[in-house]
Amino acid sequence: MFVHKVVVPVAAMVIFLLFWEALVWAMGWPNYKMASPSDLWPAYVKYADLFVINSWQTLWRTVAGLGLAIIFGTLLGMVMGFSRIMREALYPLLVGFNAVPKATVVPIVALMFVGAHDFNTVLIAFMISFFPIAVSVSIGLSTLEPEYRDILAALGASKVTIFWKIALPKTLPEFFGALKVSVTLAFIGTNLMEIVSPHGRGLGALFDSGKTNSDYPLMFAVLIALAALGILLYYVVIALEKALAGWAVRD
């Protein structure tokens, strides 16, 4: 168990870093073209406090946006899952909204709520990540086999009872599948706003300052820090999934 869960992934990561280092060394790339892992370490040491502060900024705003996306996405999914009319009415709107590249929405939002940096960032993280959740919850609910409803409906159970006892738990595996996608999307949203909005907070801002100062190792170090945060949050979702929907996993 320990070998599978820890040793294998860590070994894969070490091999990847060694391969990266070797590739940069073999190709003789200068670090403005491609920094190697050994270049990143000095960047982390030099800007350790900035990394801690800005990682926290990015993390809490991503989690806040994701939290909103979970609440709003689940509610929207419920509305669309239970009502066919609402589903037919909202799907085109939702798909259209999702098709708009969020990078183009960022400057609009930044202007609309000028100065409200935290709010803007959370808003973009939310906007980019609620779609998969809404779709998966609505599909999970609308494809519930009628017999599942009938076993409780035949006893006179209310719709709310059927939702809590059957529909909601049965949708959890789909919900977590979507949440894994949304976690990564939320990070993209947060960083889009951090890079564009001139408030100098978050890993996005740190990346931007690396660009301004031609500090290429710093830029790569930010990317790796983002990847690390992404992995961290992803595993939080996995742990939640295991606790709440572990029954769906067959060993």
Place this chain on the structure above:
Amino acid sequence: MSDAPLIDIKNVTHTFQTKSGPLQVLDDLNISVREGGFCAVVGPSGCGKSTLTRLVAGLLKPDEGEVWLHGERVKSPRSTVGMAFQNPVLLEWRTILQNVMLPMEIVPTKTTKKQQEERARYLLALVGLEGFEDKRPSELSGGMRQRASLCRSLVHQPDVLILDEPFGALDAFTREDLWQTMHKVKEKEPFTGLLITHDLRESIFLADQVVVLSGRPARAQYVLDVPMDGPRDLEHLYTHEAAEMLTILRHQIEIAQGRAPVGSPAEPA
């Protein structure tokens, strides 16, 4: 009271609105089942048998006619009914015991949690699932899942049990096992049964009355009284009487399917 039928389906007509226009499934259907009786309904596929179960359970309202259960007109679902389907619909996130106890979370009872658990365990033991209480549904075979589903439909002590092809998806041996289990259960936990099936042998083995439905729209085309009461052995299916009943029923199904003329004599198989 005792003379009045416990399940009484009176002149029921029902039509579905489909994309290709109205589809009448039931036409002036009459079926009555006495208290403690067990009625099997057979008929060509797609003739509206499942609609019938949903009407009796109060999940659907008939366009015309009335459904009565123990002297009261059915207008909405009631907790005195138990239901089991071809798909055992066990909840994967619950153990077998928790699945069986589900109805008691809906139906108001005066019993304590402990008594409810004892009742669920008793029923599981009755159908031969002792020792599987804490297993997940995915760990059980199809026949075992159907047994658990049967326990769930009986746990809140309903007086009417509606079975919609519960053994249809099982292999022949498992099915025969479950037929015998049904007799055992009915002896210990008396109920009035309405069984939808497409298996004629099953109908005469379990029921005391077999109703043959005509093709769509379905009406009661023929009613056969099975002159056997209470539990029976599988050997009963190989007697001369059983062969005669099966011949009659098979012939009635052929009429319902439009493959034999109405009123033609039943030829021995």
